[in-house]
Amino acid sequence: xxxxxxxxxxxxxxxxxxxxxxxxxEDGRLSGEIVLVISGHDNAYxxxxxxxxxxxxFVYKVxxxxxxxxxxxxxxxxxxxxxxEFIALAGYLKLLPPPVIANYKNHIINIHxxxxxxxxxxxxxxxxxxxxxxKAGDKESGVTVHLVDEIYDxxxxxxxxxVSISPQDxxxxxAAKVLKLEHKLYPEALNKLICxxxxx
Ligand code: GRF
Numbered sequence: 001x002x003x004x005x006x007x008x009x010x011x012x013x014x015x016x017x018x019x020x021x022x023x024x025x026e027d028g029r030l031s032g033e034i035v036l037v038i039s040g041h042d043n044a045y046x047x048x049x050x051x052x053x054x055x056x057x058f059v060y061k062v063x064x065x066x067x068x069x070x071x072x073x074x075x076x077x078x079x080x081x082x083x084x085e086f087i088a089l090a091g092y093l094k095l096l097p098p099p100v101i102a103n104y105k106n107h108i109i110n111i112h113x114x115x116x117x118x119x120x121x122x123x124x125x126x127x128x129x130x131x132x133x134x135k136a137g138d139k140e141s142g143v144t145v146h147l148v149d150e151i152y153d154x155x156x157x158x159x160x161x162x163v164s165i166s167p168q169d170x171x172x173x174x175a176a177k178v179l180k181l182e183h184k185l186y187p188e189a190l191n192k193l194i195c196x197x198x199x200x
Contacts, residue, residue, distance in 0.1 A: 005032035005194045008084040010092035011039050015046020016179065017090035017111060017186050022053045024187030032194050036082045038075075040094055056082070072097035079104075086197075088190055089148060093125060101150055108148040109193055111186050113178045115160060116144040120153030130174045133165070140164050141174060143181045145189035159189040 007025075009018050018037060024030040037050035042059045050057045058078060065071035076099050079087070087100070089110040101108065112120060114129050119141075124132075133141050142162040147155035163177050194200070 005085050006035045006083050007032045007086045008036040009034055009088045009090050011044055011046035011090050012041055012093045013044050013091050015049045018046045019049050020183035030187050030191050072099050076100055110148050111182055112144045112153050115142045116153055122152045127171055130171045134171050143185050161185055
C-alpha cells in the first residue's frame with residue numbers, strides 16, 4: 001500500500017506547476033502522490049498533462065449543478081472518495097467552496113507569482129501581476145506559497161523567494177523568470193507542508 005500523502009491539484013489553465021508537482025512526485029522529491037486533478041475549465045491543457053501521467057481528472061463547474069450547495073457537496077464528496085489529504089492550487093482562479101476550506105484547514109496551499117502581500121487579491125493573476133510590477137518600477141519580485149483561507153491570496157505564508165528585476169526586464173521576461181522559480185519552489189513548499197503536518 002502506498003502510504004504517501006494523497007494530493008488533489010486544482011488548475012484552470014496550462015498546468016506547468018501541476019507538471020512540476022507530477023515530476024517531483026515521480027522522482028521522489030515530493031512525499032506525496034497526486035490522485036486527482038480538478039479543473040475549472042474543460043479545455044485546460046493541464047488536463048492533458050494529468051491524463052499523460054495517468055491521473056484521474058474532474059472538470060468542476062458550479063453552474064452545472066442545480067444549486068451552489070449541491071456543487072459544493074459533490075466536490076467535497078469527491079475529495080473524500082479519493083481520500084485526498086492535501087490540496088494544491090496551481091493556477092485555479094476561483095475561491096474554493098467554504099465547506100472544502102473548513103474540511104481542509106491548514107492542508108491547502110496556493111502559489112502566487114509575486115511577493116505577497118503585495119500584488120495579491122481578486123483579479124491579480126497571470127500577466128496582470130507582472131505588468132503592474134514592471135509599471136511600478138519595482139526592483140524585485142518573486143514567488144509566494146501560502147496556506148489558503150476564505151480570502152484571495154491571504155493565508156499564512158509558508159515559503160517566499162525573490163527574483164531581481166533589471167531595467168531591461170519586460171512583463172514577459174519577468175513572467176518567465178518568476179515561473180521558472182515557481183516550478184522549483186512549489187514542490188519544495190508542498191513537501192514541507194506534508195512533512196511538517198504528518199511529522200515525517
Ligand atoms: C502561476 O503563475 C501561478 O503562480 C498562478 O497561476 C499560474 C499558473 O500557471 N497562481 P500554470 O498553469 O501552472 O502554468
